[in-house]
Structure formats: structure tokens, C-alpha cells
Amino acid sequence: MTLFTSTISILVVGLGIIGLILKKNVLMKLLSLNIVNTSTILFFVLIVSEQGDRAPIGSSGLARMADPLPQALVLTSIVINFGVLALSLLFTMVLVKRYHTLDIDKIETSVKRDYKEESP
């Protein structure tokens, strides 16, 4: 059962990667990156668990508790993804304000032209 759910989360990771590479809109790329990060966290929690585990809190009895270590690790990971999302949105906002377009190809050509034209 957990193998099946882990497979689903890996498929979502794959969808996110395809979206990250093939989409032309910068905001869509950022959202796809967020999908990849979140489903990685889901995969981590799912692959270590077994069916019938209880939550690792003291009052639910000592029968067969889930492994608490991956859950502590993904708490850290969620905060890291929040920080990455905030900074990437900030940088995209600054870039889009200058160029008034969301298309990655147009942004790349404008950036290369800016670098060559600016005096050292």
C-alpha cells in the first residue's frame, strides 16, 4: 500500500519536473518548482511509513508508532521551501518590473543585450 502511494508521489515529482523545463512563463516555472519540492516531502514521509501506524504523540499508546525522524526532517524542509519561494518570487518581481514580460526567452535575450551594452 505504501509502495503504491510512494509511486504516486514520484509521478507528481515527474510532472513538476516536466513543467519546470517545458513551460515558457516564469511564474509557471516557479510554481512547478514548488510542486517538485512539496511532493518530494510527501515521498519522504510515505516511503518510511507502514500501514496502521499511529501518530508519535505520547498519549496515543505505545503500540506501533510511526517513525518520528522523517517527520522532524520534513518540518525543516517545509520552512526551507517557504524561504526559497519567497526569494524566487522577489527576484522574479524585480526582473519583470524592468522588462514588462513574463516569457523566459525574451528575458534571456534582453539580459544578454544589457550585459554587452553596459560600459564596464
Add this chain to the structure above:
Amino acid sequence: MISLLVGLSAYLVSGTMTLIFRKWRFWISLSGWAGALVGLIFTSITYRNSGSTIGSLGPWGQLGIEIKIDQTTVLFLILAVALNLFTLLYLKGKKPATFYSLYNLLFATSFSWAFTNDLFNLYVIIELMSLISILLIGYDRKTYQIYAGIKYLLLSSLSMSLYLIGLAILYKTAGHLGISSVKAHLGAEPEFAVTLALTLMITGLAVKGGVLLFSMWLPDAHSYSSTVVSALLSGMAIKCGLIDIIRLSVLTDMSEALLVLGLITGIGGTIFAVIEKFPKRLLAYSTISQVGYILLGISMGTDLGITAASFHILFHGLSKSLLFVAVGHGKVGRIDLHQVNKVSLPIASKLGLLAGSLSILAIPPLDGYFSKCLLLDTVGHSWTWIVVLFIGLGTALSFVKLNWALLPGPTKGKFRLDDLSLIVYALIVSVGGGITLFFLSRTYIRHLFCLEYIEESIAILLIAILLYWLFKKPISKIRSPDFVFDLDSSLISLFTGFLLVIFLWL
């Protein structure tokens, strides 16, 4: 453990205090450096007394976070402390306070990743290092800097997600997070799932470490950012991925994969460097090819190989940062090397450029000679040795090209106090390594000063000068393929590289 906490607290305290007391930012950062120097001294005393030790942070044994002190740690800390002092004296309060707090936080993270031996702590520290780096890259808010920052952030975040997937599969098999505990629980012949997990983790680390197919963000990020930031990133922040590959290499035998990656990186980086026309981008490509050397050293699998890689990390970091600061000091980062005729540079820039180039070209008695000799010792006399010599020839060609255009111009400018720190640093890079090794063990030095290696280095340099003088026109006509470093192409080459490694390993 005490040494780690001393250095880390010194940098964190100075990093937060610069935000509260903004006027004294230079003196607060200098006291942070003093604390780090104390940490370095404690670490070297611990290493000298008891060799490589593995401990844990806190009194809990296996349940805490594992840390390791060995030769790589001490050498990397020397690099961090030296770079800190040099860039602090070069900057001297010119930038606003938030730059100094980011700067101190970067050194705090670098202090930590030298010690850590725990798989999840590695992930957290590397993520912190990437966030600080992109803020430093985009600090001056030019559009090309912000674009380089976004590209780096997307690639780095994706690569760390791949690392986390690999860690999940590895944790399910091995059950522990500290590297020595995992090694004890892993069999001699790992199954397919463990091999795939390790490949995913190496992919994630290679993106940060500057390996060719994986880290295509590197030329843009290191050439677009400002001078001191380029020097710090190229000299120090790249090495985090490499140090962590060294730590992971004890888990299983990964010689073939790392050998092929090292060869591709070395050769590819040199070819890109020879046909490049902007000086800062040329230096970034040269960083990639030197990372190839380090990977070759690690892939040999012996202790001597890891020693060679660690020494090359130290000496290359020092020389490359000197080169970046020398090029930036003279403000020649963006001239066209194929068409320029007479460029006027201050005397400190010229001296720095000469010292850095000779060190990377491995001319005795400069620093780079010793690390290259260690590497040639490790490789032995096989076909790999021929490839190493070929990469050396390519490196010599690119640096001859750089110096040919920049050195012969008139020397301008009055001698200011800024230049003094650059000249002193150039001197330290040139002869400091040799003198230190001389005092540490004389038999070592005598062995390394063998005639064969000296002849090889000088012969390579002379052949490169001759080739460049003959082929100057055709080289300048080739256009460098910049489209390979766009965002989509970088992502595609990441996955191509991953599949290459996994099929090599099977």
C-alpha cells in the same frame, strides 16, 4: 566540537551585530574573524593530537549530529580564514551593513560544512549557502545579476530535492543519518536501490560543486556578480559540494563514475575557456576545469588521492580569488580579449594577475605546483596522466591568452593603500604554501621537488606560448556557444548527466 561552536558563534554574533550597530561594521566583522582564527587553532590542535576523529554534537552519542575532523577540514578552514581576512581588508567598510551581515553568515555556513558528517545537516547547510549566495549575486540589482540569481536558485532547489529523494531511499535501507553509522550498516555490495540513491545524492551535490554537465549556472553567476562576490563564490562556495562528495565517497566505491565526470569537466572547461573573450567568464570556465582535477583526485579512491584533492581545494581557492580580485581591481572584467590592444592597469592588478596565473599553471615554487604534483603522483603513469597533461596544456593556453592581452599595457594610477593588501596577498599565494609545507615536513617537500614534474610544467608553459602566438587569429574567430547555458538547457543537461552516471555505475 568546541572549535566548531567557537567559530560558528563568532560569525553569527558578528553577523547579527552588524545589523544593529551599523557604523562599526568593519570592526565587528574583524572581531568575527578573530573568533574564527581561534576556532581554526583549536581544530588544528585537535587534529594534530588525535588524527581523524568522528564525534557528535552534544552528549547524546548516536542520537545527536555527527561531526568529523580530518585533513580536509583543517585545510578548508585555512582557506576560509585566509579569504575572510583578505576580502575584509580589501573591502574596508565600502559596502552597506546588510552586505556585511550576509558576508558573515556565508562564512558561518562555510565553517559548519567543513565539520559536518551527517546527511541531513548537509542538506540544510547547503540550502542556507545557496540562499545567501543568490542574495550576494543579486546585491547590486543589475538585471543580469538578478537573472543569474534566479537561474542559480531554480537549479539549486531542484538539485536539493533530488538529494532528498535519494536520502529517503537510503534511510529506508540503512536506518541512520550519520555517515559512519550508515557505512557500518551498508553491505559490501549495495543493491540497486542504494546505488540509485547515492547517484541522486551525488547529482544534487555535483550541481553545487561545479561539475560540467550539472552546474551550467556557474559561468553566468560567477561572471555577472561583483568582484568580491565572484572571488568568494569561486574560491570557497563551490568547494562545499566537493567536500561533501569526499565525505560520501567512503560509503561505496564510485571510482568509474567520478573518473568520467572528472575527465568531462576538465576537458570541457578548458575548451570553453580557450575560446572565451570576456576575462571574468574565462576565469569562471577555468574554475570548472580545476574542479575536474579535484574530481580526478577523489576518484582514485586512495588516501593520497583525497589528500591531493584537499590541497588542490586550498591552493586553487587562494589563487582563483586572487585572480578575480586582480581583474576586478583594474576594472577590466568586461573587455574583449580578442580585440583589445593596450589596457592600462594598476601595478597591484598586474602583480596579482601574474602570481595567480603562475600558481594555477603549476610553476614552481608557487603554491599550485605542489597540489598538481600530488595529483600526478596519485594518478600514476596511465592514460589518465596523458589527459591531465592535456588539460594542463589547455589551461596554459587560456591563461597565456589572458596575460597576453592584459599585462603589456602601461601601468597607471598612484599607489594607494588598497593596493597594498592585494600585493601582500599575491606574495602569500605565491610563496606561502611552499614555505608552510617546508616547515611541516621536509621529506615531503624534497619528494615533490622532483625534476620530472618541473620539466613538465615549464615545457607545457613554453609550448602554450608558442601555440598561442601561432594560432591567435583562428582562436579569436570561433564564437563561444552561449546557448548551452540558458535555463532550459541547464535543466536538460542536469538530467542527461544523471542518466550518464547511473548507466556508468551499473
Add this chain to the structure above:
Amino acid sequence: MNINRLSLKEIYVLAIVVIFLLLIIYAIFSQQQTGLQRVGGLYLKKLGANPNIRNYVYGIYGMYRFYDTLFELLIFSTAVLGITIFSDLEESRESSSSELIESHVVDASASFLYPIIFLLGLYLAYSAHLGPGGGFAGGVIAGTGVLLLAIAIGADRIGQLFYEQFMKKVEYLILLLVLAIVLCSAVLPIDIYTGNRGTAVIIIANLSMGAKVFIGSWTILHFFVKHRGEI
């Protein structure tokens, strides 16, 4: 990306990602079950003996691996520091009005809802060692409650009500407090997490993490609200 006319690059990308996924799925299914005692089980046993902590996940990230939590807080502070560095960007014309939504219903409901949300955030941050929650979830909930208030009365008045300038300086001192707790737990030979002293240390750590995340998340939300606009 039209299904009928896929270019060569798109076919190559789809092929690479499909091979990547198949390799990982094969690895997951072929992984052998070792009867190994994982280190998570050891944590459960040791934490069962400490009566202060009932949430075992907190026991791991708040006690044994608190060093990781220190770096996590540093990541959060770096994100907030990045936002403050760029906070003097020019605003667009549309966002110069101070109130986001002008409606009596929003005003009335926000002014009685926000204390409840704030109190919920405070409770979650405080009781991290007794149940699920923790400093991060509590801080973000409190920050969102303040955002609800900002929708009603305007974001600039929030700065005066909550002493924003002072809070920004306090945020960095909280980081030093967390660093001091890490140093004490690592260096002192006694275990500081047992007994009444242990409960005090745990509550101080929880509240400091909650306060730091609250200030940071309000800064980030305020910045993105102020700089909304068109392409």
C-alpha cells in the same frame, strides 16, 4: 506544447524524465526489507523516559537535532533579510491606496476575528512539546491574522500598532538567544531538558521561535502586499 506537433527538444525532455521516473519506481519496488532497527525507534525509547515532552517529533527537532533548527531559523532570517534589502523598490501606482478592500462587513468581522486567530497562533507556538504544532506553524498563523487586520484598517497603521521598527531589531536578538540555547545544550555536561528547568528552557525556545517567525512572516506578507501591481 501542442500534442500534435512536439518538437525534438520536447520529445527528448519527456523521454529523459520518463526514464528517470521508471528507474526510481523500479528501485522502490525492488528494495529489500532489512529487519534493521532504525534510529527513529531509539528516539522513541529515549523520549518515552522524559516526562516533559509528549510530542516525540518535537523531541527530535527541538532537543537532539536542535542544531538543524538553528540553521532553519537562519534560512528564515536570510529570506527576511533579502526582503528588507529590496524593500526600497518603487511601488506601482495601483497599490498607493492604503486600504485594500473597502467594505463594512470586512471591517467588522476582521476586528473581532483577528484576536482569535492571534491567540490560536500563540497557543500552537507555546504548546509545541505537547501536541502537533510548533513555532513555525504558530508564527505563520499569527502573521496571517495580522494580514486579515491589515485588509480592514490599512497596512500602514499596523506598523504603528505593533511597534514595527522595534520588532525588527528584536528579531536578531532572538537569533542570539537560540544560539545560546544550542551552546548550553552542547557544551554543558548536564542535560538541560529534564525537570522544571527543562520545561522552562523548552517554553523559552518555543516562544522565541514563534515570535521570530511571526515578525518574519508579517514582513514578507507586508512587502508583497505593498508591491502588488501589473506586468
